[in-house]
Amino acid sequence: MLNYMNEYEKWLHSGALTADEVQELQSIAGNEKEIESRFYGPLEFGTAGLRGTMKVGLHQMNVYVIRWATQGFANVICAEGEDAKKRGVAICMDCRHHSMEFARAAAEVCAANGIHVRIFESLRPTPELSFAVREYGCQAGINVTASHNPKEYNGYKVYWEDGAQLPPHHAAAIAAELEKIDIFTGVKRMDFDEAVKAGLIETMGDETDRKFMANVMDMVNDYDSVAKVADTFQVVYTPFHGCGYKLVPEALTRLGIRHLHCVPEQMVIDGDFPTVVSPNPENPEGFYLAIALADKVKADFIVGTDPDSDRVGIMVRNKEGKFQPVSGNQTGVLLSDYLYGAMKRSGKLPKNPVMLKTIVTTEMARKVAEAHGVTCYDTFTGFKFMAEKKNQLESAGQGKVVFSYEESYGYMLGDYVRDKDAVTASLLLTEMAAWYATQGMTLYDALDVLYRKYGWYGEKTHNLVMPGLDGLEKMANLMKSLRQNPPAAISGVAVARRKDYTDGSVVDCATGAVSEMELKGSNVLRYELADGTTILVRPSGTEPKIKVYILTQGKDATERDANIEKYGQWAEALAK
Numbered sequence: 001m002l003n004y005m006n007e008y009e010k011w012l013h014s015g016a017l018t019a020d021e022v023q024e025l026q027s028i029a030g031n032e033k034e035i036e037s038r039f040y041g042p043l044e045f046g047t048a049g050l051r052g053t054m055k056v057g058l059h060q061m062n063v064y065v066i067r068w069a070t071q072g073f074a075n076v077i078c079a080e081g082e083d084a085k086k087r088g089v090a091i092c093m094d095c096r097h098h099s100m101e102f103a104r105a106a107a108e109v110c111a112a113n114g115i116h117v118r119i120f121e122s123l124r125p126t127p128e129l130s131f132a133v134r135e136y137g138c139q140a141g142i143n144v145t146a147s148h149n150p151k152e153y154n155g156y157k158v159y160w161e162d163g164a165q166l167p168p169h170h171a172a173a174i175a176a177e178l179e180k181i182d183i184f185t186g187v188k189r190m191d192f193d194e195a196v197k198a199g200l201i202e203t204m205g206d207e208t209d210r211k212f213m214a215n216v217m218d219m220v221n222d223y224d225s226v227a228k229v230a231d232t233f234q235v236v237y238t239p240f241h242g243c244g245y246k247l248v249p250e251a252l253t254r255l256g257i258r259h260l261h262c263v264p265e266q267m268v269i270d271g272d273f274p275t276v277v278s279p280n281p282e283n284p285e286g287f288y289l290a291i292a293l294a295d296k297v298k299a300d301f302i303v304g305t306d307p308d309s310d311r312v313g314i315m316v317r318n319k320e321g322k323f324q325p326v327s328g329n330q331t332g333v334l335l336s337d338y339l340y341g342a343m344k345r346s347g348k349l350p351k352n353p354v355m356l357k358t359i360v361t362t363e364m365a366r367k368v369a370e371a372h373g374v375t376c377y378d379t380f381t382g383f384k385f386m387a388e389k390k391n392q393l394e395s396a397g398q399g400k401v402v403f404s405y406e407e408s409y410g411y412m413l414g415d416y417v418r419d420k421d422a423v424t425a426s427l428l429l430t431e432m433a434a435w436y437a438t439q440g441m442t443l444y445d446a447l448d449v450l451y452r453k454y455g456w457y458g459e460k461t462h463n464l465v466m467p468g469l470d471g472l473e474k475m476a477n478l479m480k481s482l483r484q485n486p487p488a489a490i491s492g493v494a495v496a497r498r499k500d501y502t503d504g505s506v507v508d509c510a511t512g513a514v515s516e517m518e519l520k521g522s523n524v525l526r527y528e529l530a531d532g533t534t535i536l537v538r539p540s541g542t543e544p545k546i547k548v549y550i551l552t553q554g555k556d557a558t559e560r561d562a563n564i565e566k567y568g569q570w571a572e573a574l575a576k
Contacts, residue, residue: 004039005032007058011039016064016184021056037469045069045175047168047384048541051146051155054098061146061154064183066102069156070109070142071187072177076170077115077140087139087161088116090204092129094145094308095242096154097271099123102144104192106156110142111195112188121205123269125243125309127421130163131212132204134416137161148280148306149543151273164387164418168521209247215416216251216424221342225435226256233434234299237426238263238290240279241270242307244422251427252303257434261297263289273307281306281313282409284325291315291323300442301433305422311409312422314429316443329362329459330447331429332405336365337450338432339403339413340372354399356386358406359501359524360536360549364457365405368450375399380501380522381406382541387418407459407549457553458560462571464546471544478546478574482525482537490529491566499526533563535571548574 011017012025028034038057043050043065050069052061077084089110093099100122107117118136120129126143133141141159149155158166158174166174181187195201226233235257239245245267252260265275266289273279276286281304290302294315302315302323314331315323326334336355343349353374357365358381366376377393379385383404390401404412410420413428436446451457466474486498488509498507504520507513524538533552540547548571554560 002039002041002058004036007039008035011056011058014184017056024056040469042178045072045171045178046541047166047171047382049155049157049165051149051153051542053152054154058183061098061102061156063098063101063105066105066144066156067109067187067189068178068181068183069174070106071113071181072174073140073142073158074110074113074115074188075177076173078113080139084139085113085115087137088118090129090132090136090138090141091117091119092124092126092132092141092143092145093120094126095123095269095271096144096146096151096307098154099144099271102154102156103142106142106144107201108189108192108195109187111198111200112190114200117195117201118204119201120208121203123243125247125421125423126157127310127417127419127423128208128212128247130159130417130419130421131215132208133159133161134163134418135208135211143308145308147308147542148278148282148311150278151271155542159419162387162391162418165382165384167384167388212416213247213250213254215414216247216427217254219414219424219428220255220431221339221346221348221428222431222435223256225438226431229434229437230256230258233257233437234259234261234294234297234301235430235433236261236263236290236294236297236299236302238266238287238302238304239309240276240281240286240304240307241266241268241273242279242305242309244305244309244426245269247423248303248305248309248426251423252430255427255431257430259297261293261299263293265289279307281311282328284315287313287315287323287325294323300437301430303426303429305426306409309422310420312411312425312429313409314443316433318444324444326443326447327459328405328407328409329364331409332357332407332411333362333364333368333450334443334447335411335425335429335432336403336405337368337372338435339428340369340374342431342435343402350400350402352399354393354401356389356401356404358382358386359519359526360461360538360547360551361405361407362457362459362551363534364450364454367454371454374402378519380519380524381538383410383412383419386412390418407461451557455553456555456557456560457551458564459552460550460564460568462548462550462568464548464571464575465544466546466575467544475539475544475546479523479525479537479539487527490527490535491570493533494530495527496530497528499528500524501526531563533567535567537574546574
């Protein structure tokens with residue numbers, strides 16, 4: 001454990017900081033709690049890279065932490081040999097404050113280590129970074145983004161040669177390197193312009209966009225249906241001030257959408273996200289401007305993408321004509337059902353089709369997949385695990401993955417990316433909505449049909465926020481307590497089976513018999529109840545919160561909703 005006061009003094013007197021940065025640190029002198037929160041230790045480098053608030057300090061996101069992290073990553077790349085250095089790194093950034101500065105700083109460190117860099121000239125969607133790594137045969141990728149986090153945050157995601165975020169063993173290798181590197185004296189740097197002149201840095205732009213978009217548009221299954229309703233079908237789109245502002249409208253226009261209305265206030269690129277409290281399509285309140293515009297133009301469908309354009313949320317009109325959000329689980333079920341049918345109709349569905357979902361994603365998706373003859377596999381939360389599973393299955397000839405999704409509004413399609421992709425998902429969701437319009441149906445109608453066919457499934461995620469330094473301790477204590485004192489019943493319903501994904505153990509609560517499951521190695525607890533409900537508890541990998549997932553069903557909508565409410569009370573009580 002670092003002595004945080006010593007670390008504070010080290011930064012203050014390093015001579016590396018700007019006058020403004022020194023002033024920022026001087027302003028917290030005497031505030032021991034703030035000093036501790038900034039300097040008690042480095043940001044933990046995990047499979048999601050780094051994510052934190054933008055302040056001066058070791059446990060924060062700033063240019064010094066970026067350089068340090070990149071030096072650790074560079075060491076891992078260099079260890080792969082000269083070919084890896086030549087293949088190089090693709091670098092991307094989002095709309096947040098300092099994102100371009102951080103991206104250029106990462107490029108300078110890579111160049112100083114003899115690693116070739118391809119950097120986007122300006123902000124681009126996350127899936128395009130994954131695409132670029134694959135398209136140009138890069139060894140690795142770096143994406144400066146905090147995805148859907150609030151404006152105070154920034155992040156640093158790292159990718160490997162398959163275009164997916166780093167698997168755990170590579171993340172551990174970088175973390176091990178970082179322990180050896182002094183943040184000020186252990187980092188190599190080369191001036192950006194000098195590196196360009198030396199041929200170590202080149203920029204990407206329109207050419208890469210064209211290549212990426214060609215792959216995106218190849219995913220269309222049904223231009224004819226879109227054309228049938230093109231004169232009347234109205235779509236509203238918002239990028240929430242972020243990276244989707246250019247390519248998503250282009251994709252929808254090329255699909256054949258003639259009446260596309262982009263929310264003008266949110267088409268403005270702005271890292272302050274001035275029109276929303278949270279730039280996250282999971283939060284329906286952010287759609288208020290989109291709804292107002294949709295009501296004005298009498299739109300049928302609303303699409304919104306998060307700041308780095310890897311997540312997408314939709315809103316549809318209900319029976320009363322009011323717009324309501326569609327959850328990530330519901331969107332995934334709708335899209336998978338439509339996709340398998342559309343691919344069959346267009347002759348695009350491969351032999352042995354496969355879908356992937358996470359352990360916290362609705363079981364309704366499995367029922368839909370199996371009804372279409374599609375095999376469904378579970379993975380841990382995170383698209384790096386889905387990418388890993390896709391690569392594994394396809395290289396072994398055990399099926400072709402056509403769709404992957406998780407409940408938190410992330411969808412992966414096609415072979416050209418290995419991460420969630422809101423550009424392609426926005427395209428296919430709009431194609432789906434247009435196809436249903438040719439049937440005289442809204443997506444609200446379509447979802448009702450699926451519930452009646454497959455069962456009244458319901459899901460809700462409770463986020464138990466535990467901020468600050470003591471929050472990490474609270475999170476650890478809650479997980480420890482649940483393991484030491486596992487509940488025999490939840491909300492009066494017996495727990496039939498307990499599963500711990502840390503070691504893969506399965507306990508039959510009636511008999512006490514212990515067995516082992518295939519999936520293991522993640523800090524997740526699962527309770528399978530006597531009424532068919534499943535509840536999962538896991539710490540977030542990117543934010544200071546425990547996530548509790550309720551996956552249930554009822555004989556009808558009323559029973560389903562009552563279950564969600566009942567188990568939700570238990571979930572919320574965990575935070576007390």
